[in-house]
Amino acid sequence: MPNLHLPLNKEAPQILHIDLNSCFATVEQQARPLLRGKPVAVTNRQTPNACVVAASYEAKALGVKVGMGYSEARLYAPDLILVETDPPKYHYVYQRLVEIMRSYSPDIAMKSIDEGIIDFSDTREVVNKRPLTVIGYEIKQRLRDEVGEWMKCNIGIASNRFLAKQAASLRKPDGLDVITHKNLRKVLSTLKLTDLFGIAERNQARLNACGIYTPLEFLDAPSELLKRQVFKSVIGEDWYQRLRGYEIDDQEWATRTVGRQYVLDEMKPSDQLVRSRLAYLCETTAMKLRYKGLAARGILVYVRYANGDYWYDRKMFKSTFYSNAEVLRRAMLLYNRRPQDDWPREIGVTCYQLTPSNASQLSLLEEVNREVWLTEAVDRINEQFGEFTVTYASSLAAKKVVKQKIPFGSTRYFELLLNRAD
Amino acid sequence: MENAAQINKEVSIVAYYFKSGLRRLKCFPKKMEYQGRVIEFSETGLRHPTKKGQRMIHVFDMTDGSADYRLEFDAAALTWRLVSIADISESPQDIPYAKPSFASQ
Numbered sequence: 001m002p003n004l005h006l007p008l009n010k011e012a013p014q015i016l017h018i019d020l021n022s023c024f025a026t027v028e029q030q031a032r033p034l035l036r037g038k039p040v041a042v043t044n045r046q047t048p049n050a051c052v053v054a055a056s057y058e059a060k061a062l063g064v065k066v067g068m069g070y071s072e073a074r075l076y077a078p079d080l081i082l083v084e085t086d087p088p089k090y091h092y093v094y095q096r097l098v099e100i101m102r103s104y105s106p107d108i109a110m111k112s113i114d115e116g117i118i119d120f121s122d123t124r125e126v127v128n129k130r131p132l133t134v135i136g137y138e139i140k141q142r143l144r145d146e147v148g149e150w151m152k153c154n155i156g157i158a159s160n161r162f163l164a165k166q167a168a169s170l171r172k173p174d175g176l177d178v179i180t181h182k183n184l185r186k187v188l189s190t191l192k193l194t195d196l197f198g199i200a201e202r203n204q205a206r207l208n209a210c211g212i213y214t215p216l217e218f219l220d221a222p223s224e225l226l227k228r229q230v231f232k233s234v235i236g237e238d239w240y241q242r243l244r245g246y247e248i249d250d251q252e253w254a255t256r257t258v259g260r261q262y263v264l265d266e267m268k269p270s271d272q273l274v275r276s277r278l279a280y281l282c283e284t285t286a287m288k289l290r291y292k293g294l295a296a297r298g299i300l301v302y303v304r305y306a307n308g309d310y311w312y313d314r315k316m317f318k319s320t321f322y323s324n325a326e327v328l329r330r331a332m333l334l335y336n337r338r339p340q341d342d343w344p345r346e347i348g349v350t351c352y353q354l355t356p357s358n359a360s361q362l363s364l365l366e367e368v369n370r371e372v373w374l375t376e377a378v379d380r381i382n383e384q385f386g387e388f389t390v391t392y393a394s395s396l397a398a399k400k401v402v403k404q405k406i407p408f409g410s411t412r413y414f415e416l417l418l419n420r421a422d
Numbered sequence: 423m424e425n426a427a428q429i430n431k432e433v434s435i436v437a438y439y440f441k442s443g444l445r446r447l448k449c450f451p452k453k454m455e456y457q458g459r460v461i462e463f464s465e466t467g468l469r470h471p472t473k474k475g476q477r478m479i480h481v482f483d484m485t486d487g488s489a490d491y492r493l494e495f496d497a498a499a500l501t502w503r504l505v506s507i508a509d510i511s512e513s514p515q516d517i518p519y520a521k522p523s524f525a526s527q
Contacts, residue, residue: 031468031483032490032508088481092470148468386475 006223008181009159009245014120016132017156017164018101018139020093021173023114024054027093028083030148039077043070046084053085057173090114096147100139104128109250117161119250132157136176159245165197181245188215188243206230219243258288258296261348265401267306268343273397278335280398281349282328283391289327289351290379295320295358296351299327301334304346311338314352322357323375324392426508431456435493435502451482451493456504461486481505 020026024042029035039059043050048071055064055073063076074080094113101108105128107119120128128135136155143151152174156167159180167177170187179187193204196215210230212218218239226236238248260281266273278301289296297320302312313334321327331349338344359376363369378390388399436453454461467483467490480495492505 027468033465033467033485034488034490034509088472089468089470092468092472382475384476386473389475 006241006244006246008184010181011159011245013132013157013159013164013178013180014124015158015161015164015247016118016120016136016139017158017161017168018097018116018118019154019156019165019168020097020114021152021154022054022056022060023093024085024090025056025059025083026151027089028086029056030150031089035081035083036150039064039080040083041070041073041077041080042083042085044085046082050082093147093151097143100142100146104135104139115165117164133176133178140174140176160242160247161249162197162242163245166191169195169197179245184245185216185219188219191215193218203231215243255292255294255354257350257352258285258292258294258354259300259348259350260285260288261302261346262402263346264344274344274347275332275335276395276398277402278331278347278349279328279392279395280402281347282331283324283395285349285351286322286324286327287387289322289354290357290359290375293357294354295322295356296327297321297353297355298351299330299334300350300352301331301338302348302350303335303338303344305342306345307342309342313337316353320355320358322359323371324378325371325375327351328392328394426506428506429456429504430506431504433493433502433504435495437502449480449495451484451495451502454491454493454502454504461491463491 025040028040028042029038035056037058038056039062040056041052041059041064042054043052048069050070052064052066052068052070052073055066059073059077059080062080064073064080070080070082090113094110097116098108098110101116101118105118105120105123107122108116109119110116120132136157139155140153143153154168154172154174155176156164156169157176157178158164158167163179163184166187167179168175170177193199193207193213193215194201196218199207207213207218207230210221210225212221212230221230221240223237223240226240227234228236230236231239241248262277262281264274264277269277297318298314298316300312300314302310304310315330315334317330321330327349359372363372381390382388391399434455435451437449437451440448440450450466451463453463463484464487465485467485469480469482472479472481478497480497482493482495484491484493489507489509491507494503494505495501496503
């Protein structure tokens with residue numbers, strides 16, 4: 001049992017975590033000076049039931065939270081200003097942030113659209129000999145100079161990604177904090193269990209059930225207790241190391257599923273309307289597959305009904321597929337089997353069992369080749385003139401209504417999202 | 423909810439252009455003529471490029487101190503388009519130079 005009494009990691013902190021504060025709302029306030037200092041909520045649609053995806057600090061101070069419906073948010077902030085998401089703007093800020101980060105180290109990782117990590121481990125001795133706190137304040141200033149004066153970011157410095165992110169959350173907005181083995185216990189003593197990233201109500205309940213009520217007790221818990229009793233898996237061992245400042249979160253995960261889902265825009269949608277929306281989801285899912293150079297063998301379609309019931313069906317095929325027509329055809333095969341007892345409220349399609357696409361491999365079957373050539377020709381036209389320049393008539397109605405969402409977790413499809421014709 | 427009026431019309435813009443050495447040409451809109459009015463911009467909020475297919479479009483979020491204006495500059499056609507006007511204190515009907523009909527060209 002090598003990790004039974006693992007000491008705190010005493011190496012100098014080399015991870016710098018950058019987190020843009022209330023990213024979308026701050027970017028909107030930067031773009032539109034009249035919004036500055038006012039409560040602003042960013043939503044995907046300008047409707048009363050739209051969900052708040054970002055709130056400015058002024059709105060948060062009044063009690064508005066991300067995830068609230070706009071109507072509910074208005075109860076907290078009657079003067080709340082609703083702004084619709086504008087992906088090109090966020091992409092521009094994202095690119096500037098990446099450029100700034102790359103100027104310090106080639107070893108960077110974007111965790112999401114508004115969060116990034118610079119790992120100085122291999123460049124410290126040669127390139128960046130200055131203290132990381134100095135570099136941190138310089139990054140803050142460069143963000144203001146290169147994007148705009150309203151831009152603010154939180155910076156956290158620690159010996160691993162988890163503690164660096166935790167450090168970045170200590171003082172918002174515009175903070176800069178360092179967590180080392182010297183102040184780790186002091187910092188953890190000021191936090192609740194649910195303040196730790198990755199610990200929500202369920203994990204808190206697991207910890208509480210084993211007599212762990214504070215982050216300090218969590219830190220002092222033996223590895224075996226966390227592994228065998230609290231988390232009942234290797235996750236417990238991961239937490240043991242993570243809290244002590246050892247890096248275990250630097251793994252890249254391969255794409256395993258590609259899909260899209262949509263909450264229907266009508267309470268009692270006609271079958272034609274649902275099929276149009278599903279056709280659009282299939283089209284954009286196929287575009288994502290091709291963008292990543294992948295083909296799928298499995299497809300899953302689900303429907304959530306107004307009464308809360310949930311139905312899904314999935315199927316594995318012998319052949320791989322990646323064209324719009326094939327994703328749609330296979331999804332419709334499943335969709336036609338759905339129960340029709342209630343109004344559908346949400347639909348989704350997911351492709352799985354992904355493999356690298358073999359589109360460049362000529363098939364012996366002429367009809368397969370024709371489909372590949374047609375797909376390539378349409379993709380080239382859309383790349384030149386913008387997505388959906390050539391598109392299916394069946395999903396035309398949906399394109400006017402369904403808004404492409406902001407990529408929260410991953411920024412893998414950002415370029416694809418931006419190439420719009422309208 | 424904010425009051426935004428979609429305009430989407432070509433407009434006449436007076437802009438300053440700067441280039442220093444090998445750095446890219448930078449453009450700053452100063453005045454706009456729209457429906458017989460001259461609007462003088464006091465501040466640039468954000469300038470960001472975007473693409474429409476292969477066309478490069480530069481988007482400018484400008485303000486004159488009383489309303490926010492979104493302008494698009496088509497780098498190939500060298501034309502300016504007023505996309506929208508947003509005002510957080512007045513309704514679209516009250517904005518004197520914006521038609522509430524959401525006219526598009």
